[in-house]
Structures are given as C-alpha cells and as structure tokens.
Amino acid sequence: MPDALRLTGLTKAFGGKPAVDDLSLTVPAGSFYGLVGLNGAGKTTSLSMAVGLLRPDAGRAEVFGVDVWTEPERAKELLGVLPDSLGMPERLTGREVLTYLGLLRGLDRSAVDARAEELLTVLELVEAEKTLVSEYSTGMRKKIGLAVALLHAPRLLVLDEPFEAVDPVSALTVRRILRRFIDGGGSVVMSSHVMALVEHICDHVAVIDRGRVAVSGTVGEVKAGRGLEDVFVDLVGGRVEGAEGLAWLAS
Ligand SMILES: Nc1ncnc2c1ncn2[C@@H]1O[C@H](COP(=O)(O)OP(=O)(O)OP(=O)(O)O)[C@@H](O)[C@H]1O
Numbered sequence: 661m662p663d664a665l666r667l668t669g670l671t672k673a674f675g676g677k678p679a680v681d682d683l684s685l686t687v688p689a690g691s692f693y694g695l696v697g698l699n700g701a702g703k704t705t706s707l708s709m710a711v712g713l714l715r716p717d718a719g720r721a722e723v724f725g726v727d728v729w730t731e732p733e734r735a736k737e738l739l740g741v742l743p744d745s746l747g748m749p750e751r752l753t754g755r756e757v758l759t760y761l762g763l764l765r766g767l768d769r770s771a772v773d774a775r776a777e778e779l780l781t782v783l784e785l786v787e788a789e790k791t792l793v794s795e796y797s798t799g800m801r802k803k804i805g806l807a808v809a810l811l812h813a814p815r816l817l818v819l820d821e822p823f824e825a826v827d828p829v830s831a832l833t834v835r836r837i838l839r840r841f842i843d844g845g846g847s848v849v850m851s852s853h854v855m856a857l858v859e860h861i862c863d864h865v866a867v868i869d870r871g872r873v874a875v876s877g878t879v880g881e882v883k884a885g886r887g888l889e890d891v892f893v894d895l896v897g898g899r900v901e902g903a904e905g906l907a908w909l910a911s
Pocket residue numbers: 674675678679697698699700701702703704705706
C-alpha cells in the first residue's frame with residue numbers, strides 16, 4: 661500500500677524569508693503521526709502545502725500516491741482537513757455547515773443527515789446546533805471543524821492542533837474518535853504543542869525546526885529511552901533565553 665502522505669522537498673518562503681526549507685516526510689499508512697515544533701517552526705505552512713491549501717515554491721505532496729497539486733480532486737476525496745484558521749460559513753449553524761459541505765462533497769442527503777446527526781451527538785455539539793458558527797467558542801469551532809473533516813469518511817486526516825482550546829472531556833472524545841479512525845484503517849497527521857499528548861497517542865513523530873525535519877521516526881526511536889519533551893528541548897530549545905530578566909515583575 662502507498663504511504664498515506666509523502667512530502668518531498670517542500671519549500672516555501674514569505675517575503676524572501678524561508679518558512680519551510682526542503683522538508684521531506686513520509687507518513688506510513690495506518691500511522692498516527694505527530695508534528696511538533698516551536699512557534700513559527702513551519703508546521704502549519706507544511707501542513708497547508710501538504711493538503712493543497714498553499715502552493716509550495718518547490719516540492720511535492722502525495723496522498724496515497726495521488727499528487728495533491730496535479731490531481732487535487734482525487735486527493736481531496738482521500739483527505740479530511742482541520743486547518744489552522746477555519747474559514748467556516750459563519751452565518752450557518754453547525755448542522756447547516758455539515759449539510760452544506762456534505763452535499764458539496766457529493767454525499768446524498770440521507771447520508772449527510774445521518775452522519776451530521778451522529779457527529780453532532782458524539783462531539784457533544786447538539787446543544788449548539790441551533791447556534792450560528794460565528795457565535796461558537798474556539799473549542800466548539802475546533803469540534804465542528806473536526807466533524808467537517810470526518811464527514812466524507814476520508815482515509816487520511818490532517819489536523820492542525822486539533823486539541824487546542826478543546827475542553828478535557830471533549831479532548832477524550834476526540835482521542836477516542838481518532839483511535840477508532842486509525843483502528844478502522846485510517847491514518848492521521850496532527851500538529852501539537854503538547855508533548856505528553858503526542859507521546860501518548862501518536863506512534864510516529866517528527867520534530868520540525870526552522871522549516872526542516874530535525875528528527876523523525878517512531879515515537880520509540882525518536883525518544884530513545886528518554887521523555888519526548890527532553891528530546892525536543894535538546895533539539896530545538898537550546899537557543900531559547902530564560903526569564904532571568906523581567907526583574908520588574910517581582911517588584
Ligand atoms: N502568510 C504568511 N505571510 C508571511 N509569513 C508567514 C505566513 N505564514 C507563515 N509565515 C511565517 O512562516 C513561518 C512558519 O510559520 P508557521 O505558521 O508555519 O509555523 P508553526 O510551526 O505552525 O507555528 P505555531 O506553532 O506558532 O502555529 C513563521 O516565521 C511565520 O511568521
């Protein structure tokens with residue numbers, strides 16, 4: 661079986677400043693892959709190029725062997741995406757968003773209705789289903805975004821910080837949903853800043869540093885008997901200044 665995601669030499673600069681620099685990464689089918697890195701390391705830019713939301717300056721992105729840029733329609737059938745900033749139809753309710761996007765993706769009405777019902781229930785958005793998306797909290801937006809990503813039963817989920825701002829109970833639900841998705845043959849790539857979470861739920865991890873892959877592999881290989889946080893800080897944290905200044909805070 662082809663790899664779920666294969667990124668080869670992805671490169672992107674903004675205003676001449678490299679954000680992603682010749683980044684290559686392979687996500688095996690069936691894996692739960694975590695991407696970690698400091699703020700501004702290039703995770704969102706890489707994931708956006710990986711799913712066809714941002715055109716790379718150079719490099720390729722393939723989903724199950726399908727090139728995201730030359731065969732976008734085929735690739736998008738295989739992909740479920742939770743982007744960093746959700747461009748949602750703000751004047752629709754959560755249910756309306758699911759119905760609208762489900763029909764747009766070619767699902768028939770009864771399938772859309774049944775799946776929307778189930779997703780809203782499982783993600784505990786039933787109370788909010790009459791509320792316009794513009795009035796959703798940050799965590800609710802993440803959850804409806806995840807529902808949108810799952811709606812057409814993709815084979816690969818690409819999730820930019822899916823747990824950010826999600827309450828602990830919902831986080832557990834999302835973890836269960838993702839686990840079930842993997843157990844059913846799906847593959848997941850997600851970015852996160854929470855090392856403990858990545859260590860616990862992912863089987864593969866890549867540390868992104870200044871637009872490149874600093875290290876990647878199975879979580880066991882990357883950790884090499886240590887904690888993921890220690891490995892991460894050793895790899896990318898050494899140049900960070902401490903908080904020795906700020907003496908005025910103690911006054
Ligand atoms: N649209 C843009 N215009 C200009 N610069 C950008 C743009 N998008 C990203 N960058 C820059 O590219 C670099 C990588 O940003 P990116 O958002 O990919 O990092 P990240 O690893 O996702 O960070 P975070 O963990 O804070 O979300 C940063 O220096 C950022 O300022």
